[in-house]
Amino acid sequence: MAGPLANIPIAFYAPMKPPDHPRPSGDRTMARNLLAALAAAGFTPQIAARLRSHEKAGDPAAQRAIRDAALREADLLVARWTATSAPDRPRLWFTYHLYDRAPDWIGPAVARALAIPYVVAEASLTPSRADGPWRIGHVATVAALRQASAVFVLNENDRPCLLGAAELADAAMAEKCHALPPFLARPALARPPAPSPLASRPQPGVVRLLAVAMLRQGDKLASFRVLADSLALLAGRNWRLTIVGDGPARAEVAALFAPFGERVVLAGLAPPEAIDAIYAAHDLLVWPAINEAFGMALLEAQANGCPVLAGDAGGVRGVVRNHETGWLVANSPRATLAGRFAARLDDLLAQPELLPPAGAAGVAFIRQQRSLASAASILRDTLTPLLPSQDGPP
Incomplete structure (x- = not known):
């Protein structure tokens, strides 16, 4: 693997949320992991912009204002880098997570002006937004994907959407899509965990359950509702639940789990x-x-070493090995998800001896297939040919 002496500047941008945003989330974590993997691959990534283009209300005027601000920022970046010596300019632009509601107007403009490759990781399209209130973002995302020299697919459910879009349905799009499975930037169990106040068992035989998520409205709150409904069906089982996370829906989540009393602990945010x-x-x-x-x-x-019981939604199947590192529950129809989730959890509570082997399998899975090294290898092998031969990592 190339070391830092390769020193190949790459401009990095995350229109959903910048990697150094103060509010934690899975999106921020993945952005940080990508920065680490790019560095491990022998590049020198730098956050090029922090403008958030996410507009979830469907307000075309707000979207146009974001677009105009983004294009002004692109002009400033082009002016700055044009006046910079060639070795210090970015050789490639890398955007993480763009879609109709969070398009990238900055990267394509800068990449065209500097004549550098434009690359995307995690992109999706929703056909219903082609003519709806997010049409501006939809058109921008299609244009960005057309311009991209490579598109890394983190969630395989996105691939059919990208290849099936009428605006992108051609062989060139298929050829530039590359699988980049979600990964962690640190080794599995690299060191013994520090002591935790949540480490002690409340009593012998109790199965310690954990949920880690932001407490916010929408899909997160919907998942907490399903979890609460599932646990209500298992009141006779010997379990305790810790919820790690915080957010604007904390009061709603607290109300959902209040009937369980001391069996559920809302622990708040955990420091890294x-x-x-x-x-x-x-x-x-x-x-x-x-x-x-x-x-x-x-x-x-x-x-x-903590196995997983999860709904089989989106790209979850790509990060959990069903019946090996965890267990997946069919996510549809949602109306009966709580019952199915409770039934599977009931099986596991009745057979807690299944959990430690699954935990050990999870450690091996992350170390062997979802490591920083494996992601760095994919990035290195894909990005190097996009650069002039003298610019690739040695």
Whole structure:
């Protein structure tokens, strides 16, 4: 693997949320992981812009204002880099996570002006938005994908959407799509976890359940509702649940789990140095995963020997090995998900001896197939040919 002496500048941009945003999320974690993998591949990534283009209300005027601000920022970047010596200019633009509601107007403009490759990781399109209130973002995303020299697919559910879009349905799009499975930027169980206040068992025989997610409205709150409904069907079983996370829906989540009393602990946000120990101190991560893209918490849990019970949604199947590192529950129809989730959880609570082997398998899975090294190798092999031969990492 190339070291830092390769020193090949890459401009990095995440229109959904910049990697150094103060609010934690799976999106921010994946952006940080990509920065680490690019560096491990022998490049020098730099955050080029922090403008957030995410517009979820469907307000065309707001979208146009974001677009105009983005294009002004693109002009400033082009002016700055044009006046910079060639070795210090970015040789490639790398955008993480763009879609109709969070398009990238900056990267394509800068890449065209500097005549450098434009690359995307995690992109999706929704056909219904082609003529709806997000038409501006839809058109911009299609244009960006057409311009892209490579598109890394993190969630395999996105691939049919990209290749099936009428505006992108051609052989060239298929050829530039490359699989980049979600990964972690740190080794599985690289060191013993630090002591955690959540590490002690409340009583012998209790199965320690864990949920790690932001407490916000929408799909996260919907998943918490399913989880609460599932646990209500298992009141006679010997379990305790810890919820790690915080957010604007904390009061709603607290109300959902209030009937369980001391069996459920809302632990709030966990500092980065404590999260590994929290995973390792629990027996099973439980998450219904409503509309989950793939779920970074699912990867983190497995890396720390905590198996997973999750809804089989989005790209979850790509990060959890069913019946090996965890168990997946059919996510549809949603009206009966709580019952199916409870039934599978009931089986596991009745057979807790299944959990440690699955936890060990998860550690091996992350180390062997979802590591920083494996992601760096994919990035290196794909990006190097896009650059002039003298610019690739040695």
